[in-house]
Amino acid sequence: MSDRKRIAIVGVGLIGGSLALQLNEKGLASRLIGVDSNRDHQKKALELGLVDEIMDLDEAINNSDVVILAIPVDALVKIMPHVLDKINNHVLIDMGSTKSELMSIANDHPKRGRYVATHPMWGTEYSGPQAAVHGAFENTAVIICNANESDEDALEWTKNMYKKIGMHLLEMDAVAHDLHAAYVSHISHITSFALANTVLEKEKEDDAIFELASAGFASTVRLAKSNPSMWVPIFMQNRENVLDVLNEHISQLRKFKSCLEKENYEYLQELIENANKIRRIIK
């Protein structure tokens, strides 16, 4: 018996499009339906062969067994109640970067069990269907939130899908997820945006500044290319955690500042040695 399903992907951009490629390649879909509010994205997704056809949301739900939401988190909280109302025995999965607000919306719905809340820790700084890439998600973590609130069959199908595309599974409650995501994903984007603005500000008076840009600079500033329509809603929904981490980060930067001001190079050495401990984590 095949476990291939009719799958509707809502949002055929970077995340939804890359997932579509994987679902195809791993033989998980008997039919792939794309839903997108942006007409250019609809066309592009068909052109690139990411999905077999485009439908509107309700029609896609009626013609699928699995509905996967891969849209910005502000759109996610808006359509979630409607999608929960419309589904029957579907598996419903979201791929959003924040979870607490979404959970509070889904929690009391009679269809809560059909829904599996997930966050694959994968992305690039690009967006739209043309940003979809083959081999996405492989060898990275996917977090499943509040798994015990999902029906067993929905949870199993979702876990199997993520395993088949090469991800390793973690389970966590939504509140812990949002805190952790602030530390290992959201703050990186803010530091990168702010670093870009720092250097772009200087460039106004000195247009040669980028001629020297090194690979190290490119690495730290890469995320600054990320799309604001994805990231503003993430920062809104995870505001308190992000603010906490940002305050801590600014106070860490102030330690470097103070070392330089006071010419305290022993402490500067210690700060850097401590930072080197990240070698344990990031290979």
Next chain:
Amino acid sequence: MSDRKRIAIVGVGLIGGSLALQLNEKGLASRLIGVDSNRDHQKKALELGLVDEIMDLDEAINNSDVVILAIPVDALVKIMPHVLDKINNHVLIDMGSTKSELMSIANDHPKRGRYVATHPMWGTEYSGPQAAVHGAFENTAVIICNANESDEDALEWTKNMYKKIGMHLLEMDAVAHDLHAAYVSHISHITSFALANTVLEKEKEDDAIFELASAGFASTVRLAKSNPSMWVPIFMQNRENVLDVLNEHISQLRKFKSCLEKENYEYLQELIENANKIRRIIK
């Protein structure tokens, strides 16, 4: 007629070792002599075939046509007067990340003309001879500082060497170099060290924090693995520029903080849109 030279590389770590591999592969050296104060590095450099032999500094100068200094900038300013005293008709090149202090030392020396001050904008977060890699330096910029103070033949040989290993040349005075390097290299290291410390601090109370670490986080925190014995001296010598950029960076981060505190998401959107302009620069 061959332009192969007897070349002494002082410091056979990441930079000196990677250069040695390139000089060999591009046929620029008739003989490669390594100098290193660290006995383990001496052995490792021979073992890895980075250099043909190890000598002490004075012996290496006596047996070479070209002397290349690839050591941390604090060691660089210390040995520079001695090396200038010892060389005859050599080409002397340094590869340091800061230039103003070094220039003030070399400027009045009778051998100033033999010296070419350079900064290849290449590196990785690793160090030592075992960190040397093939194909290093290719397709990145090298800055030559105060080129008009170098003898024409020394300058030509140096430019030719960097072109042969695939770098593109920029010329700049030392003061401008140090300012620019603070913006497109030195500050990236400070933000990365501080970000590592931010997250490592949190890990003390919550050891699951890194299970979610994404590729985006890895990218922004990669430089935090960099060696303090290289970076403390850079920050010391370029203290004022680094402090200026760090102050600007903290004030840029405060704008993000203020947006979140005041829930001013329109301005947050603007800040991110502005940061996106980095797309022009970083492909």
